[in-house]
Amino acid sequence: MRMGGSRADELRPERSRAFTFWGLSPGLALVLALVGVSGVTALDNGLALTPTMGWLHWERFTCNVDCMEDPENCISEQLFMQMAEVMVSEGWKDVGYEYVCIDDCWLASQRDKDGRLQADPKRFPRGIRHLANYVHSKGLKLGIYQDVGTLTCAGYPGSFGYYDIDAETFADWGVDLLKFDGCYAKDVKSLVEGYKYMSYALNKTGRSILYSCEWPLYMRPHQQPNYTEIRQYCNHWRNYGDIFDSWSSVKNILAWTASHQKSLVPAAGPGGWNDPDMLVIGNFGLSWDQQITQMALWAIMAAPLFMSNDLRNISPQSKALLQNKDVIAINQDPLGKQGYQLRKDEDFEVWQRPLSDLAWAVAVLNQREIGGPGTYTISTTALGEGLGCAPACLITQILPVKKELGLYEWTSQLKVRVNPTGTVLLKLQTFQQDKFPKMSP
Ligand SMILES: *[C@@H]1O[C@H](CO)[C@@H](O)[C@H](O)[C@H]1NC(C)=O
Numbered sequence: 001m002r003m004g005g006s007r008a009d010e011l012r013p014e015r016s017r018a019f020t021f022w023g024l025s026p027g028l029a030l031v032l033a034l035v036g037v038s039g040v041t042a043l044d045n046g047l048a049l050t051p052t053m054g055w056l057h058w059e060r061f062t063c064n065v066d067c068m069e070d071p072e073n074c075i076s077e078q079l080f081m082q083m084a085e086v087m088v089s090e091g092w093k094d095v096g097y098e099y100v101c102i103d104d105c106w107l108a109s110q111r112d113k114d115g116r117l118q119a120d121p122k123r124f125p126r127g128i129r130h131l132a133n134y135v136h137s138k139g140l141k142l143g144i145y146q147d148v149g150t151l152t153c154a155g156y157p158g159s160f161g162y163y164d165i166d167a168e169t170f171a172d173w174g175v176d177l178l179k180f181d182g183c184y185a186k187d188v189k190s191l192v193e194g195y196k197y198m199s200y201a202l203n204k205t206g207r208s209i210l211y212s213c214e215w216p217l218y219m220r221p222h223q224q225p226n227y228t229e230i231r232q233y234c235n236h237w238r239n240y241g242d243i244f245d246s247w248s249s250v251k252n253i254l255a256w257t258a259s260h261q262k263s264l265v266p267a268a269g270p271g272g273w274n275d276p277d278m279l280v281i282g283n284f285g286l287s288w289d290q291q292i293t294q295m296a297l298w299a300i301m302a303a304p305l306f307m308s309n310d311l312r313n314i315s316p317q318s319k320a321l322l323q324n325k326d327v328i329a330i331n332q333d334p335l336g337k338q339g340y341q342l343r344k345d346e347d348f349e350v351w352q353r354p355l356s357d358l359a360w361a362v363a364v365l366n367q368r369e370i371g372g373p374g375t376y377t378i379s380t381t382a383l384g385e386g387l388g389c390a391p392a393c394l395i396t397q398i399l400p401v402k403k404e405l406g407l408y409e410w411t412s413q414l415k416v417r418v419n420p421t422g423t424v425l426l427k428l429q430t431f432q433q434d435k436f437p438k439m440s441p
Pocket residue numbers: 044045046202203204205206207208209
């Protein structure tokens with residue numbers, strides 16, 4: 001089962017007998033060679049030009065298959081239909097959340113007699129095609145889950161040996177996104193070749209299907225991932241273990257990302273993104289300030305925004321945070337550059353992200369877990385690679401609440417007060433010399 005960062009150790013010996021997959025590999029090798037020489041830098045499917053936004057069941061609903069005991073929360077067509085309904089009626093779709101995504105545990109325990117995947121007949125009595133039609137009728141898109149290995153992480157039939165037939169099945173059903181997990185791959189070679197093969201198989205269906213990978217997560221314990229290569233096959237990729245509904249989990253993801261930012265940040269851009277996993281805002285484990293931190297930093301990291309919460313029952317405060325248009329605009333900024341940690345002092349971290357139109361997003365995070373709000377002062381010359389406020393900039397606080405902080409000169413000191421484990425998110429707007437507003441004396 002899924003266990004934090006240790007899941008990458010689950011590469012296990014293949015259980016079923018050897019399959020004829022490698023008998024197909026000359027064709028694959030040719031295709032891969034063609035893709036390779038075409039010099040593409042991102043997966044060429046026209047998707048994920050900005051980070052994907054939607055809802056994904058895993059963190060909140062896990063592998064709950066007990067519809068007798070817990071009909072409201074089990075993994076069933078009803079859950080996804082209700083989520084789709086609420087996404088439209090409660091304004092989620094209007095602010096950009098578009099994909100309704102199924103994670104593990106949707107499958108029947110066996111393929112059908114033709115080798116095709118089938119949904120659990122009790123929990124999805126009308127099948128995935130019906131669910132896709134319903135989701136499309138709401139103007140939304142449907143995501144599904146499978147695994148590169150012989151089994152999914154929860155032990156349902158995996159795609160290994162069936163990549164083409166599974167891609168065709170998903171396309172037939174009208175699926176719009178595939179989250180492809182990495183449990184039960186035979187070894188690193190079959191993991192990597194499997195991820196590539198599925199990318200090709202999806203393309204071959206002719207349907208635009210967004211491809212969400214976990215390739216680097218499962219590869220890293222054995223070999224350094226090559227992000228130039230991963231970008232050519234995937235629209236986003238998980239690097240680190242599953243998120244949990246806790247501050248320590250969010251904190252670990254941020255610390256890991258910062259410590260690997262030299263390789264991660266250049267890999268991100270329109271068409272391909274680093275995926276630090278789901279937003280757990282609106283659940284049980286994060287304080288209000290920690291929810292603000294997750295939202296702010298996921299925007300700085302240009303992360304896909306997949307909420308995993310119960311949209312049927314969410315506090316107005318968490319809803320407003322997740323629907324905050326200014327934060328979403330930072331996440332979705334068309335320049336498509338991922339932000340990074342600029343500095344880390346004893347208690348504070350400063351992160352920044354370059355935005356289009358000569359703007360910068362800056363997040364100041366207070367890591368202190370004792371005491372009250374802390375004051376942090378930074379010279380504006382340190383921000384925006386030295387030019388964030390040259391010759392001057394207009395600073396707007398976006399979170400925790402929107403507030404105009406006014407015009408700052410290049411050499412001003414910026415002072416913010418940040419709650420423990422909370423974040424202040426700012427937007428710095430610089431001006432071209434000629435468009436520079438008159439400073440008041
Ligand atoms: C398949 O790949 C080709 C070449 O990279 C691309 O032009 C085409 O749009 C892709 N098709 C789909 C459905 O993703």
